[in-house]
Amino acid sequence: MAIDRQKPTRRSVLALAASAFAWPAVLSAAPLPRIAVIDWAMLETALAIGVVPVAATELIQFREIAIEPEVPQSVTDLGLRGTPNMELLRIIAPDLILSSNFYEYRRPAFERVAPVFSRTIYETGVPPFDPARDAMLALGQKLGREDAARSYIAALGAEIAVLRERVQTRAHRPVFLISIGDSRHFRAFGGDSMFGDVLTRIGLANAWTGTTSYSATAPVGIEALAAVPDADIVVIGPVPPEARDILPQSPIWNALPAVSQGRVAMLDPIDHFGGLPAARRFVRLLGHAGPFLQENR
Incomplete structure (x- = not known):
């Protein structure tokens, strides 16, 4: 889906954003199926269109890493995404299970509990925004939340357009998007x-032109x-506590031009394999990254 290139106004963006979060309150009270969710991107997607599941996986970590949408x-x-508690899942007896291609090997076991709604968002070499959008639309259609899905997608498109307008005055440097593994390694x-x-x-251009596997090296x-000495660096959290303590004293890290020249943005945690809500959180955090969006110096 092509992003609308028309210059948005601040009022239009705020209106779209407000409408995206207002949908769940004004939708009909038609009963929804009881849903269990295995995949985090699908969990984000369901919550974003106003559907609260009865069960989902790894919620402690989700609340620390994905952060949003908030999980009641x-x-x-249900425990780990790769090995959810099947006994508990059977006891809960959902009407529908949301999954993805990452857990296709578990599909026969899930289908013995309830029908499975699965969508592929992440594939090697395939940009995931459009598949995530399609997954949101498909889930919205299945659950009678299509209007909410379309409203959310429109609001996100408007926010991307606003950020695109802002970066036009920025120095046209490529950007490394990385996560820190430890004080000496990154993805x-x-x-x-x-x-x-x-x-x-x-x-903006991605400074990393090498190969990736399912989104990262x-x-x-x-x-x-x-x-790429001219590249800016955007660090996407979470950053391990040990690395956060050691990096500021690392000679290798401090020798990087982006670090010595203050061209590094440290973002709060975002789900690395999230859906459109992860994209929206990334847009918002990047837009508040301070020096990263300063005008061309």
């Missing part, structure tokens, strides 16, 4: 990550960031 305390935690997000896809949509040494 009423949602039962770079490529064009098949949600962050890399959104970066392109706001008009295997861990590589921090010194690899010196290969």
Whole structure:
């Protein structure tokens, strides 16, 4: 789906954003199926269109890493995404299970409990924004929340357009999008990550041109960031506590031009394999990243 290139007004963006979050309150009171969710991107998607599941996986970590949308305390935690508690799932007896291609190997077991609604968002080499949008629309259609889905997508498109307008006055430097593994290693997000896809949509170039597997590289040494000295660096949380303490004293880290020149943005945690809500959180956090969006100096 092409993003609308018409210059938005602040009022139009606020109106769209408000409408996206207002939908669940004004939708009909038609009963929804009781849903259990295995995949985090699908959990984000369901919550974003006003559907609260009865159960989902790894909720403690989700609340620490994905952060949003907020998961009500009423949602039962099914344990690990790869090995959910099947006995508990059978006891809960949902009407529908939301999953993804990451857990296709578990599908026969899930289908013995309830029908499975599965969508593929992340594939190697495929930008995930459009698949995430399609997954939201498909889930909205299935659950009678299509208007909410379309409203959310429109609001996100408007927010991307606003950020695209802001970066037009910024120095046209490429950007490394990374997560920190430890004080000596990082993973770079490529064009098949949600962050890399959104970066392109706001008009910036990804400094990482190497291969990726399901959105990111295997861990590589921090010194690899010196290969593109003009690139800015955006660190997407979470950052391990040990690395957060050691990096500021690391000679290799401090020798990087982006670090020495203050061209690093440290973002709060975002779900690395999230859906459109993760994209929206990335847009908002990047837009508040301070020096990153300063005008061309």
